[in-house]
Amino acid sequence: QSALTQPVSVSGSPGQSITISCTGTSSDVGGYNYVSWYQQHPGKAPKLMIYDVTNRPSGVSNRFSGSKSGNTASLTISGLQAEDEADYYCSSYTSSSTTYVFGTGTKVTVL
Amino acid sequence: EVQLLESGGGLVQPGGSLRLSCAVSGFTFTNYAMNWVRQAPGKGLEWVSAISTSGSNTYYADSVRGRFTISRDNSKNTLYLQMNSLRAEDTAVYYCAKKEYHRTTLWGQGTLVTVSS
Numbered sequence: 569q570s571a572l573t574q575p576v577s578v579s580g581s582p583g584q585s586i587t588i589s590c591t592g593t594s595s596d597v598g599g600y601n602y603v604s605w606y607q608q609h610p611g612k613a614p615k616l617m618i619y620d621v622t623n624r625p626s627g628v629s630n631r632f633s634g635s636k637s638g639n640t641a642s643l644t645i646s647g648l649q650a651e652d653e654a655d656y657y658c659s660s661y662t663s664s665s666t667t668y669v670f671g672t673g674t675k676v677t678v679l
Numbered sequence: 680e681v682q683l684l685e686s687g688g689g690l691v692q693p694g695g696s697l698r699l700s701c702a703v704s705g706f707t708f709t710n711y712a713m714n715w716v717r718q719a720p721g722k723g724l725e726w727v728s729a730i731s732t733s734g735s736n737t738y739y740a741d742s743v744r745g746r747f748t749i750s751r752d753n754s755k756n757t758l759y760l761q762m763n764s765l766r767a768e769d770t771a772v773y774y775c776a777k778k779e780y781h782r783t784t785l786w787g788q789g790t791l792v793t794v795s796s
Contacts (some may be wrong), residue, residue: 569741571723602781605722613774614716619782651771657724657795661781668714668737668781673723 569664572597572671574657579677585646588674590658591639596669598639602661604632605643611656617656618643645676653678681705681785683775688790695765699790701758701775708756712778715749716761716788717771725771728760743769745766765794 573591580586590597590605595601602620606614616625618634626634631646641660645652658671687699701713715727718783728749729738737749758775772789 573714590784600781608724608782613786614783616782616784619784620780625784659724659726659783667729668726668743670724670726671714 569662569669571659572658572669573669574674576672577638577675577677580648581646582648582650584648585644586648586676588643588645588656588658588676590641590643590660591669592641592660592669593639594660595664596660596662597636597641597658599663600661601614601636603634603636603641604659605632606656606659607652607659608657614657648678650678652676683712683777683785683787685773685775685787687788688773688792689767690793690795691767692769692796695794696761696763697765699760699762699773699775700711701760701787703756703758703775703777706777708751709753712763713749713751713758714776715758716774716776716783716786717769717792718774719768719771722771727773730758732786762792765792767794770794 601621603618605618621636622634656674682699682704684702712718730749746764750759774789775787776783777785
């Protein structure tokens with residue numbers, strides 16, 4: 569099972585909005601509404617930011633939002649802040665034998 | 680306090696074995712499926728394995744199937760990962776994680792496994 573495809577890096581200035589894409593296939597992203605997004609700061613464990621494509625866990629800022637179109641899911645961060653600088657990974661349920669697959673990861677830089 | 684505490688990592692030679700443990704506290708362990716996820720140094724996340732609440736159903740990534748075995752002891756609130764026939768490419772931080780439906784809601788801090796001669 570191949571990893572989902574994400575851009576290597578995305579950057580933006582404070583206050584701007586950025587969008588990270590996550591492209592898979594009809595066997596994973598396109599076939600199920602089970603896409604999650606995780607934030608990881610250096611040396612730290614990942615943190616769940618979005619689940620089931622659009623849902624935000626309690627405690628996660630509403631500046632984070634998720635969407636999906638076809639085989640591509642997206643994470644949008646609005647009102648970019650310095651603390652949003654981190655690595656972001658998408659993940660999806662997959663009908664292949666591996667069950668779950670992560671994206672390649674995107675480094676977000678706040679300029 | 681909700682906590683997942685991994686242990687058992689270390690340096691092992693290629694072809695060797697290691698057993699990782701994850702002690703869980705702060706939530707009802709028996710109610711949740713669990714995952715192992717790993718991250719090679721400087722690389723991205725890779726889902727490794729999952730286990731159902733009772734332990735009767737287990738799932739593996741193609742890269743570890745046949746070499747790794749996930750298990751749990753619900754009486755001890757502990758998750759395990761038995762790793763055999765280890766390879767250099769298995770070198771990674773291994774995270775224990777709480778699974779809720781199709782998402783991972785809580786992660787441990789990880790334990791480093793280094794496979795090298």
